[in-house]
Amino acid sequence: MPELVLTTPYATQHAPELAGLLTELTALRANMVDLAGQSADQLQAVHPNFERSARNLLHYLALRQHDRRGLQSRLAVLGLSSLGRAEAHALATVDAVLAAVQALANPDEAAPALADELAPDFADGPRLLAEHSDACLGAAPPTRDVRIMVTMPSEAATSYELVRDLLQQGMDCMRINCAHDDEAAWTQMMAHLRQAEQELGKTCRVSMDLAGPKLRTQGLPPGQAVLRVKPTRDPSGQVLAPARLWLTSQEQPQPAPAAAAASLSFPATWLGELTADTRVPFVDARGAQRQLTVRSVSPAGCWAELRQTAYLTPKTTFRGPKTDATVAQLPEKPSFLLLRPGDALRVTARPLADLEAADGSAIIGCTLPEALACVKAGEQIWFDDGKIGGVVEAVEAGTLHVRITQAHAEGEKLRNDKGINLPDTRLDLPALTAKDLQDLAFIAQHADLVALSFVNSPADVALLHQHLARLTDRDLPIVLKIETKRGFDDLPALLLAAMEAGSCGVMIARGDLAVECGFERMAEVQEEMLWLCEAAHVPVIWATQVLESLAQGGRPSRAEITDAAMGDRAECVMLNKGPRMVDAVRILGDIMQRMQAHQHKKSAMLRHLHVARRWSKNGGEQL
Numbered sequence: 001m002p003e004l005v006l007t008t009p010y011a012t013q014h015a016p017e018l019a020g021l022l023t024e025l026t027a028l029r030a031n032m033v034d035l036a037g038q039s040a041d042q043l044q045a046v047h048p049n050f051e052r053s054a055r056n057l058l059h060y061l062a063l064r065q066h067d068r069r070g071l072q073s074r075l076a077v078l079g080l081s082s083l084g085r086a087e088a089h090a091l092a093t094v095d096a097v098l099a100a101v102q103a104l105a106n107p108d109e110a111a112p113a114l115a116d117e118l119a120p121d122f123a124d125g126p127r128l129l130a131e132h133s134d135a136c137l138g139a140a141p142p143t144r145d146v147r148i149m150v151t152m153p154s155e156a157a158t159s160y161e162l163v164r165d166l167l168q169q170g171m172d173c174m175r176i177n178c179a180h181d182d183e184a185a186w187t188q189m190m191a192h193l194r195q196a197e198q199e200l201g202k203t204c205r206v207s208m209d210l211a212g213p214k215l216r217t218q219g220l221p222p223g224q225a226v227l228r229v230k231p232t233r234d235p236s237g238q239v240l241a242p243a244r245l246w247l248t249s250q251e252q253p254q255p256a257p258a259a260a261a262a263s264l265s266f267p268a269t270w271l272g273e274l275t276a277d278t279r280v281p282f283v284d285a286r287g288a289q290r291q292l293t294v295r296s297v298s299p300a301g302c303w304a305e306l307r308q309t310a311y312l313t314p315k316t317t318f319r320g321p322k323t324d325a326t327v328a329q330l331p332e333k334p335s336f337l338l339l340r341p342g343d344a345l346r347v348t349a350r351p352l353a354d355l356e357a358a359d360g361s362a363i364i365g366c367t368l369p370e371a372l373a374c375v376k377a378g379e380q381i382w383f384d385d386g387k388i389g390g391v392v393e394a395v396e397a398g399t400l401h402v403r404i405t406q407a408h409a410e411g412e413k414l415r416n417d418k419g420i421n422l423p424d425t426r427l428d429l430p431a432l433t434a435k436d437l438q439d440l441a442f443i444a445q446h447a448d449l450v451a452l453s454f455v456n457s458p459a460d461v462a463l464l465h466q467h468l469a470r471l472t473d474r475d476l477p478i479v480l481k482i483e484t485k486r487g488f489d490d491l492p493a494l495l496l497a498a499m500e501a502g503s504c505g506v507m508i509a510r511g512d513l514a515v516e517c518g519f520e521r522m523a524e525v526q527e528e529m530l531w532l533c534e535a536a537h538v539p540v541i542w543a544t545q546v547l548e549s550l551a552q553g554g555r556p557s558r559a560e561i562t563d564a565a566m567g568d569r570a571e572c573v574m575l576n577k578g579p580r581m582v583d584a585v586r587i588l589g590d591i592m593q594r595m596q597a598h599q600h601k602k603s604a605m606l607r608h609l610h611v612a613r614r615w616s617k618n619g620g621e622q623l
Contacts (some may be wrong), residue, residue, distance in 0.1 A: 017074060018105035024071055025098045028063065032091055033116070035062040042496050049135075050499035053128055053537035056120050059090040060535035061492055078104070085602050087534040088125025091116055125537065133539035133571040135503040136449060136477040137173060138205040144593040145600075146568055147172035148585055149207065149541060153577035156192065157185035163192040165582045167202055170589035174204055175574065176447075178439045179211035190446060205448040207479065210436040212453025213429040215420040217383065219351070219365025222332035226285060229262050230309040239307055245292065247271060248301035250328035257300070265328035266318070273320045274302055282318045285311040292318070336413040337362045339388055339404050347372070347381070347420070348399040361401070366420060371427050375400055379424035386421070386515040388412050423485050423516040431460030437467065444471035451479040451507060456486045458497035465501060475502045479541065483509035485516040488525060495536045506533050507574070510544035530569055534601060539571035547588055551578030556587075564588055568595035569602070 036043065036058040046054040063086060072082035080100055086093035095116075102109070120128060133140070137147050150171045156163050163174075174193050176186050190206055197203055232241040246256035250265035274280070280292040288311075292304040317324050339345060344361030349369025366372070375381075375392055381402055382389045389406030431452070432440070443450050452464050461478065468476055478501060480487075480494055487494065491506075498504035508529050514522040526542075533540045546564050550556040556564075567573035573592065575584050597607045 483512035
């Protein structure tokens, strides 16, 4: 290899640029150190585990207070680090670049000693993040760096096989949402997990989410109970097989012994009139003449067939050989409001029965009536994860008058128990509801970590710390669920408050957060959260809609696969429940294992490229 000869002294050639960089980097470093010094009280309050991490977070905040893109470009031109990967070791990165610039500008002068023994260096930052991740979420499996958290459906309380299969396919953390089920079901879910751990020789953490002060719709009366029963037909409409109905006693109902289109309960005395081949005529809800044919009778019930589509209600009368009967009970259908752009809607905390919409507007109730007192005219309101949006036109006692601005032109259905988001409103609600405090007593004894929903302020975190200290001697990690704009805006303060305990984490709850901050901002919001948490050496859980189409029984879209791959930048990825959740865990684990060879946080890993190796083997010829 020929010797490299510099014909022009580097320092002389780039003297103006180097001088400017030295000045700017020196001022930047001083600002970083000053901000940490000004926050001495907050640094003293954090747990010893986070002493260096909290300092690094403050250094990073100072680094990112101003637009550094011009500085980055000038550093890159000189072949120096552009500070773009400084999160885990902010001051050490600036010191390294400053020393390099100093050496280029004044090669004969010794670089000043800039080290800060409390600031994490290039080895400390990743090590601290790994230690804090293990403490909060448990150790990552040997085959991948990112853990998988899975939300439990109610079925997990009754199906040991489901929990075992999830653990076998790669679940590292079981998530139980306290907004659903009850203590008996949660206990059974955890019992299934412990049994599966013993069977498979694996370990798994249990995370429990407090429900929090979630604002939801309510009050719509149930719709009419109507059951549609139809035979199986071919594409031309010909009946291939009649609908099979199981008729059982309403006094002692028995489950259908085989697959049935529907199970109907009747008085036992009326069922006693039926024999094989009995024909039971009735008039369905549309006035159509229909007929059941009894095929078999047993002490448990009867099998009957229907060869035409029928709509049944509790008022449908079935004519037996001697007497008539109606179905004992049919499931009521959930009712809904169909809302279109321009429609008027009233959201109220008052009983719907007490109100009449004289102006023709639709009316729906809401939980947490105290939240409505915080809303002002002109503020946005969103329903059902952002499917329906509107503007509050007026506020009166206990009621918001809303004009719908966002919905499908043909209308969007709004049902009970759908989330309400008020991104412009400062909601002064308690962080912990009465239900949360009741659930927390159970969580403190049984869970491995607790997730604080709708956290907005350091006071919310402090309150949870106080209750946990009262309930248990264990150092139970807290996961901050960032799902409001206010929570995102105050994330640095929330992180410092959470670091007052020995272990903590952050969940990027992208469902509510996207509605609160705006869907168009979601990409940059999740990026900023990843950066801040890495600077604090706090593990991140990447949540909401990961491989959702797959988990719900379909095929994942290309965008969902790309989104799941992006989750590799977090320490844990959360899957929601669904019929194919076991497959989703397996596929997500495969994606995570592949991605860790390509990417770590913001850094592309220069693993060999298959196409580059093939090109080399072929001598650069076209493949």
